[in-house]
Amino acid sequence: MDIIYFIVQQTMFFAIPLLIVALGGMFSERSGVINIALEGIMVMGGFFGIGFMHIFESRMSGQLLLLLALLVSGVTGAIFSLLHAFASINLKADQTISGTALNMFAPAFVVFIARMIQGVQQIQFKDTFRINKVPVLGDIPVLGPLLFQNCYITTYIGLGIAILSGIVISKTRFGLRLRACGEHPQAADSVGINVYKIRYAGVMISGALAGIGGLVFIVPTSTNFNASVAGYGFLALAVLIFGQWRTNKIIAAAFFFGIMKTFASAYSVVPVLRDLPISNEIYKMIPYIATLVILAFSSKNSQAPRAEGIPYDKGSR
Amino acid sequence: MEYVIEMNHITKEFGNFKALDDVTLCVKKGEVHALLGENGAGKSTLMSVLFGLYQAEQGEIKINGKPVKINNPNDANNLNIGMVHQHFKLVHNFTVLESIVLGRETVNGGFLKMDEARKKVVELSEHYKLKIDPDSYISDITVGMQQRVEILKMLYCDNEILIFDEPTAVLTPQEIDELMKIMKNLVDEGKSIIFISHKLNEIKAVANRCTVLRKGKYIGTIDVETATRETMSEMMVGRKVNFNLDKAEEKLGNVTLKVENLSVVSKISHKKVVDDVSFEVRRGEIVCIAGIDGNGQSELVYGITGLIPLQSGKIEINGKDITKDSIRKRSLAGMAHIPEDRHRHGLVLDYTVQQNVVLQTYFEPRFQRHGFIRFDAVREYAKKLIKQYDIRSGQDENSVTRGMSGGNQQKVIIARELDRDPDIVLAVQPTRGLDVGATEYIHKQLIKQRDNGKAVLLISLELDEVMEVSDRILVIYEGEIVADLDPKEVTVQELGLYMSGSKRKIAK
């Protein structure tokens, strides 16, 4: 039973950052802008968030520090994503090239700053955020150890973001207009909606969430930041596509991928897995292979936003 | 006279091209006012000016007697002007309700409040007898219902002046009757409607008055009830005839192209855009398919050349069945295609003249050896064609076609297609957008083909061209061939009647 608790707890650590970043990608792509720079934005956000913690951890600790750091990460991500927004929306540049540039820039920039300031590229921080047991909730049989022990507040924040995203996309005016811009910007324009503004919003939301995702990725799983998020940004893209750009499917996809990652890393600890002839590398590959297969069969019925990747030109009629 | 809209002496230019030349349109309150004209007459341009998509160089617009400036669709909307475009602006995975309220949503702190909106939409729908289902998805409903959604969009924001741009182009006959009834209802409720069309029947059925444009000029405004179809047709096409071409007596040979029961279905509307078409073209004749744009001629050609799939039918060249053949195979069987869209299909715009002239023949032994291009051969060939067809450009065979004039670009295409010595040439609107000189030249080339015993299938929207160049005219209307005419025995006015669906010779 302990094993199961362990697996669920670990899955949370892997799935939640994927979920947050993938949802960010959803906002950008459903507004019409492809954002493959999620990896780079995660690095930037993670770096500034961890950097903030590193600087201020002598003065405060615990959840307050973490929450402020999350804020810093989000803001950093949003600002960094402006570069992509400007190139894609105003300059109508190739969105994959602009995204690739940001992905290359972020780790290099981050290592550079780190080495400049402190000599080494790894930034350490103290983990004062681990919650051993949530009062009251942690004592519930079964559910308690599953969800409310050995956890981080980031898990609940992530789930909160998921619920909020779903509501915003489908039940608010902003969400309706955003979706229109991603499917048929001419239709949106013809009723007076400012497509450019909405797309900027979509990209900045993706930036903020990716930034937060970068921090959320590091905190539960290590005590230092080493200028990398191990491909999570791209995996989040896979989650987005696997989840067909819809909130509920993205949640499912994130957890599926999270479980695979857990199997991959907890491989040696879980007796069942150890005995199966599947090596941990294969678990790591499964999410990517699964995405390929899904894409191969569903690209005809893909629910990809119809106008994504196509720069909107008001003049073209 | 209570005019709700006055557009006085509007002139609109695009560079050197005058799309509208001193056009005046006056619409009374509560009337259905039709705007009639052929393709290129300027109808859509005029409405785009009214709707704020374009600004006129000269002229003024008055709404309810007050002069106004309309700089964008929002301004138009504020003046209660709404437009149903020919290509609907609907999001495929929104519901009907969402589509109607988009841009005008009722909200409470950012959250959509659909109940109030739903009530208003249902009320409007019942009041104006516009049947819709608020919860269906746009992709699931018929084109007729989609159009009603567009109309409700206008009514939802209290538009009083409603513009319909060729609304019946995508509807079935039943849906067209529905629309006519809806328009009458709207007008009874005090709305004013401008209805762009080239279909005389429909104008006769529903309009009060009709303004006719021809080639950007204002021809006149008539009272529809008292006008005859003949008068309207005459105003639309005019009498003058431009060119006198020397054509030898036709010498007919074997059947080169045979088309049997061809049908093409549109992927968007699931309607038959080409409906059971059959005809033949023989050696030594120029057959012209005449019709107003949008009646299926484009799809017919794409189907024959292989660019789009057929729903049913058979195609034969020189007796050989090519229905299932690839585009390359059809080309090798002797079919040449001068395409409608010279920039999209006819040329690789970023290639040079010499690269483009071998677009259909680069793999032939004369132009390549073991896969390597024989540049000398290609260059010589290009030079020959440039001289023969008088193609003018900055760097001759090395000019990038993107930078050439439209006429010369077309000459490259024609040179390439005709020099292949094809048995049948499909020429689609080959003189569109070209000046008089280039037009004359192209007509001469087509006639030369025919005099040399080749077959030509010409698709044209220009009545002058149709009358002068062809030996036989097939009129296409709503995807069907409705007449097979001899240009020597039919008048232009009559032709106009066939093209606008008012008359048909071949029974359904």
Place this chain on the structure above:
Amino acid sequence: MKKQKFELSKGGKDFIASIAAIAAGLLFGLVILLFSNARQAFPAFGMILKGGFTDGLSGIAQVLYVATPIILTGLSVGFAFKTGLFNIGAPGQFTCGAFAAVYIGVKWTFLPAGAHWIVALLGALIAGAIWGMVPGILKAIANVNEVITSIMMNYIGMYLVNILIVKFVYDPVRNQSVPVAKTANIPKAGLDKLFNYSNINISIFIAILAVIVIYIVLNKTIFGYELKACGLSPEASRYAGINAKRNIILSMTIAGALSGLGGGLLYLAGSGKYLQVVDVLAPQGFNGISVALLGISNPIGILFAGLFIGHITVGGNNIQLYNFVPEVVDIIISTIIYFGAFALLIKSLLDRFRRRPSESGAVKEEK
């Protein structure tokens, strides 16, 4: 015959846009250096610009060593670009090619000395080709966007190669691949003595050969003619009966082969570089994108772009002398790519500046 106003050719405009992007990237790098250590900034910047020349002949050899793999991945990405495809899968193809080369290098010792390294390189080519073919097939047949499939293949390739290294050619102490047989190392042909640099070998010539071959294919063959037509104008290509699906698959396969070859060249150099069993994507793959963009997807341009990036990379390594971090070169390169997005803007500015005569009569016909 019209009198031609001085008008920049398309190539000319592209070149200027490239230069502008490079200048912007370098300038930004300088600003970063100034920010962190103003005193040492200019000397360090100078060192980046001097690149391999700082160390004379051996420095130049180092530049060639660094440039060779990215010239190949640059060709890979550039070739795909010409056909209208974005080959972001270069890292995966590179790694698969590298593994194939190492495997053959370690295991197939039965091959005679002269042939061993050649066969190993061929293996690299084939492995890369297969890895590139998958996104190509998916795009041609199922219309799946090649960017996403390529990214997926990058990761699948990385993990797969890690598994295979551990299974077949593992050095558990250092967690990397074992050294290949001496006969599999690419011959140095005396170059190491000439340049006084042990890592140099004839692979730069192989790279140049690849550049020439790709140049010939693109510009002199009917295959290249078809590929470029598909990339420039897919609709017109269809009209002309060109088989777009086949060309997409072939193009991605060739692109994959090129990246794979690059991987083989790097890991058979006998330079002490071994395939690490880590979850890291080959940076040479991503640098190929920079090289292709800088070289405007033109094979000769790519050759020089690869040399340029190799040059500033070596320069970047040298600035550690001034206590700067070599990552500043990556910052410069990524900035150059980002400014490449401004290329359209620059080109349209150039157009307006030259006041192109409105000669093209393609006026919009209005209904």
